[in-house]
Amino acid sequence: MLAAFAVVGVANAQWAPAGDRIKTPWAEKIDPNNVLPEYPRPQMTRSEWKNLNGLWDYAIRKKGEAQPATYDGKILVPYAVESSLSGVMKTVNNDQELWYNTTFDVPKNWKGKDIVLHFGAVDWKADVFVNDVFVGTHTNGYVPFWFNVTPYLNGKGSQKLTVRVWDPTDRGYQARGKQIHNPHGIWYTSVTGIWQTVWMEPVAKTYITNIKTVPNLDANNWAVTVDVDNAKTGDIVEVAIMDGDKRVAFGKGVAGSELRININDPKLWSPESPFLYDMKVSVVSNGKKVDEVGSYAAMRKISKMRDKKGILRMAINNKPLFQFGPLDQGWWPDGLYTQPSDEALVYDIQKTLDFGYNMIRKHVKVEAARWYYYCDKMGMLVWQDMPNSSADKDSRWDKNTFMGGRDAERSEESKANYHKEWKEIMDYCMSFPSIVVWVPFNEAWGQFDTEPVAKWTKEYDPSRLVNPASGGNHTKADDILDTHEYPNPRMVLFNGEKVNVLGEYGGIGYALEGHTWVDSKNNWGYSGLKKDSKELMDEYSRYADMLKDFIKIAYAGAVYTQTTDVEVEVNGLITYDRKVVKVDEAKFKAINQSVIKSMNE
Numbered sequence: 001m002l003a004a005f006a007v008v009g010v011a012n013a014q015w016a017p018a019g020d021r022i023k024t025p026w027a028e029k030i031d032p033n034n035v036l037p038e039y040p041r042p043q044m045t046r047s048e049w050k051n052l053n054g055l056w057d058y059a060i061r062k063k064g065e066a067q068p069a070t071y072d073g074k075i076l077v078p079y080a081v082e083s084s085l086s087g088v089m090k091t092v093n094n095d096q097e098l099w100y101n102t103t104f105d106v107p108k109n110w111k112g113k114d115i116v117l118h119f120g121a122v123d124w125k126a127d128v129f130v131n132d133v134f135v136g137t138h139t140n141g142y143v144p145f146w147f148n149v150t151p152y153l154n155g156k157g158s159q160k161l162t163v164r165v166w167d168p169t170d171r172g173y174q175a176r177g178k179q180i181h182n183p184h185g186i187w188y189t190s191v192t193g194i195w196q197t198v199w200m201e202p203v204a205k206t207y208i209t210n211i212k213t214v215p216n217l218d219a220n221n222w223a224v225t226v227d228v229d230n231a232k233t234g235d236i237v238e239v240a241i242m243d244g245d246k247r248v249a250f251g252k253g254v255a256g257s258e259l260r261i262n263i264n265d266p267k268l269w270s271p272e273s274p275f276l277y278d279m280k281v282s283v284v285s286n287g288k289k290v291d292e293v294g295s296y297a298a299m300r301k302i303s304k305m306r307d308k309k310g311i312l313r314m315a316i317n318n319k320p321l322f323q324f325g326p327l328d329q330g331w332w333p334d335g336l337y338t339q340p341s342d343e344a345l346v347y348d349i350q351k352t353l354d355f356g357y358n359m360i361r362k363h364v365k366v367e368a369a370r371w372y373y374y375c376d377k378m379g380m381l382v383w384q385d386m387p388n389s390s391a392d393k394d395s396r397w398d399k400n401t402f403m404g405g406r407d408a409e410r411s412e413e414s415k416a417n418y419h420k421e422w423k424e425i426m427d428y429c430m431s432f433p434s435i436v437v438w439v440p441f442n443e444a445w446g447q448f449d450t451e452p453v454a455k456w457t458k459e460y461d462p463s464r465l466v467n468p469a470s471g472g473n474h475t476k477a478d479d480i481l482d483t484h485e486y487p488n489p490r491m492v493l494f495n496g497e498k499v500n501v502l503g504e505y506g507g508i509g510y511a512l513e514g515h516t517w518v519d520s521k522n523n524w525g526y527s528g529l530k531k532d533s534k535e536l537m538d539e540y541s542r543y544a545d546m547l548k549d550f551i552k553i554a555y556a557g558a559v560y561t562q563t564t565d566v567e568v569e570v571n572g573l574i575t576y577d578r579k580v581v582k583v584d585e586a587k588f589k590a591i592n593q594s595v596i597k598s599m600n601e
Contacts, residue, residue: 014055014074018089022333022515022577026340027085032076038342040120040197041144042373043431044211044281045294048110049201052161053077056102060090063097063166067129071101077198078120080191083336092192093181094168100194103158113202115153118146120196120368122165123337124174129162140421141167142175142366142387143428144196148203148229167192170390173414175421177364177387178329185524188567191337196368206230206283207291208237213279213431214463217301217317221262224297228255228283235285241297242278243267255283268317269298269433271358274379276433298376298433302464304479304499304556312499313556313599314465316381316436322599323381323436323557324592325359326352326573327504330367331566333517333576342370347578348563349374354585355573356592361470361503361559364388364442366425375434383437383467383559384429386422388445389414397444398473399483400492405473408448415448422453426461437465443484444472454478470503486561487527489547494554501557502550506543507571510536510582515575516565523570526561533582540583544591548598556599 015032017023035053039045057071058081079086081098092098106115119126123141127134130152138145153159169190170180180187210227226237231254239261241249251261267275279295305315313320328348332339339345345368352360359381366387375382391408398404410418422440429435438457441447447469454468454477468477471484474493481495482503489505509525510533516523523529530536540560547558565572573588574581 015076015087017084017334018087019084021084021517023084024332024334024340024344024578026344027334030076030085030340035076036078036197036339036342038370040118040199041369043295043369044208046201046203049199050104050107052102052104052198052200054102056100058088058101059099060092060096061099063095065097067162067164068099071099075100077102078194078196079338080123080195080336081193082189082191083338084334085338085340091181091190092167094166094171098165098167098193100161100163100165102161104161104200105158106153106200107202110202114148114150114205114207115200116146116203116207117149117161117198117200118144119194119198120144121366122163122194123191124167124172124176125165127164129160129164131160132162139174139417140424141191142421143424144369149200163194165193173390173410173417175387175389175418175425183567186569188331189336195337204283204290206232206235206285208281208283208293210427211279211281211293211295211431212427213295213297214461215297215299215301215433216463217266217268217299219260219262220264220266220299221260222249222297222299224251224259224261225257226255226259226281228291231255231283232285235283238282238284240280242280244278248277263299266299269300269376269379270316271321271379271381274298274377276376296376297431300433302436304465307599311554311556312496314436314499320556320599321358322551322596323359323383323501324560324596325357325361325381326355326560327363327562328352328360329363329562329564329566330365330371331564331576337365339368344578345371346374348574349378349380351574351581352563353378353380354589355583356589356596358596359383359436359557359559360563361385361439363562366429372429372432372434376432380434382432382435383439384425384435385439385442385470386425388442389418389421391446391448395444395447395473399443399471402474402493402495403476405444407450407473408444408446410446410448418446418448419453419456422457423460426457430461435464437467437480439467439470441469441472444469447472450475451477465499467501467503488543489550489558491550491554499556500554502547502555502559504559504561505547506540507561508536508539508543509570511570512575512580512582515577515580516570517567517576523565523568525569525571529570533584537583537587540588541591544595547595551595551599558595
């Protein structure tokens with residue numbers, strides 16, 4: 001026990017949060033020897049794994065230089081180098097590269113297994129070396145990736161892991177969301193490098209690499225596709241759907257094929273009752289089970305339908321439901337893109353439910369798998385944005401007309417990268433039942449080829465609705481017409497053949513001294529700054545009454561800006577450090593519930 005305390009003490013001596021910015025309550029609880037210890041992939045679980053988060057060596061060097069002979073210090077993985085929790089808090093420019101280095105041991109009882117090395121997310125280009133052998137490159141700052149590193153491991157002893165990262169942020173064409181080298185206004189601090197959990201697991205030679213699950217409520221079945229590495233002719237996959245200890249559905253077939261697994265009288269997933277079935281997925285070779293993982297699935301349907309007045313609405317399980325929630329940007333004052341703890345991740349979702357909302361618009365960011373898992377488990381609907389990217393020449397925004405504006409001019413390389421990254425994000429998010437709407441573009445930021453992009457998105461996943469351009473340049477493309485109106489709700493466009501939504505409004509600013517990113521006088525909100533919570537509540541209530549009038553004639557969903565303050569934006573319902581809820585929760589919930597119910601009155 002004393003030895004364990006000594007190790008912790010040494011680690012703490014090498015790490016402390018950097019800078020003097022505000023921090024969340026969870027920051028002070030971080031143990032650098034046990035960072036984000038939860039299993040990072042809830043939709044495909046194995047019992048054996050090893051977390052590689054913790055203190056690594058880091059160095060910032062000129063782009064193109066060789067691997068450093070010496071390093072600059074320690075960085076706490078998986079926090080981005082610009083964040084306080086990394087212990088570094090330094091900016092990396094587009095003419096620099098960020099190097100990581102660490103060592104790890106492979107547990108002795110994994111002998112005879114293949115070893116797969118996983119990265120939850122690295123922004124943006126990651127080159128990975130194991131024992132100084134280059135094993136591969138990955139681009140896309142928002143999705144997980146992995147390498148089977150078995151051939152590159154030493155027979156015994158410590159293994160060396162090196163990662164080289166380059167991220168051009170706003171000087172490149174890749175998806176970046178609101179990151180910028182010079183943060184100001186609605187543009188925030190850049191995020192470079194590893195920002196989700198790094199981990200490894202032992203697998204058999206033939207092993208499951210992905211599970212895609214798409215429900216079909218009208219046919220009472222799931223389409224399940226199981227990808228397997230090193231599958232041989234004659235190998236089969238088996239999928240068992242479980243309700244507790246009872247097997248309620250079963251299917252089997254060859255790897256990579258779509259299995260239609262029928263179920264009688266299914267229990268449905270909805271915000272009111274987010275029921276999840278357990279899944280057991282296995283690979284059988286020559287009559288022997290060689291791999292098995294745990295997963296989960298939900299039976300639910302997302303669609304559009306006309307109500308009794310003929311107004312097109314969004315529906316859950318063939319019942320109209322007004323979808324109402326905040327713009328959630330997923331930023332943290334201490335970890336930037338990365339939550340300080342699992343508890344912190346749950347906090348934002350739970351508060352959104354406590355506020356009486358039923359939906360979150362995940363704004364120009366993609367989250368760690370555990371965030372979506374909690375939305376699945378807690379019954380939170382999600383509109384998933386594509387993080388925006390830069391264009392050679394940006395679009396001309398004309399949000400208040402049909403077929404107006406001008407698409408961005410993008411190089412063929414830039415277009416190809418967008419399609420690659422959007423497909424990878426959709427593949428990553430495909431099986432989370434909480435996600436109900438795809439949003440390829442936001443406010444014409446880099447918007448191009450809108451109709452082909454929306455058409456492809458709908459064809460690739462017909463099980464969800466597509467919101468082609470939230471508040472952007474509007475075309476005839478797909479399901480939703482989404483306008484942004486600040487600060488109060490208005491309706492400047494209407495299309496009776498589309499679902500009409502108010503994709504952003506509000507932004508009622510209220511800065512609380514001691515809880516702001518900068519001095520409170522230098523913060524801003526879309527509707528100016530209120531002096532206290534009562535002023536915020538009164539304004540919000542007034543906006544809610546306006547919104548109800550538009551719901552009666554057209555609006556089928558709305559997004560309020562926003563869940564929390566983010567850097568100099570103080571439009572949040574909660575302060576950036578998550579230490580103060582700015583509203584009277586009971587009254588606020590009553591207002592929001594009345595908005596949701598007003599659609600059916």
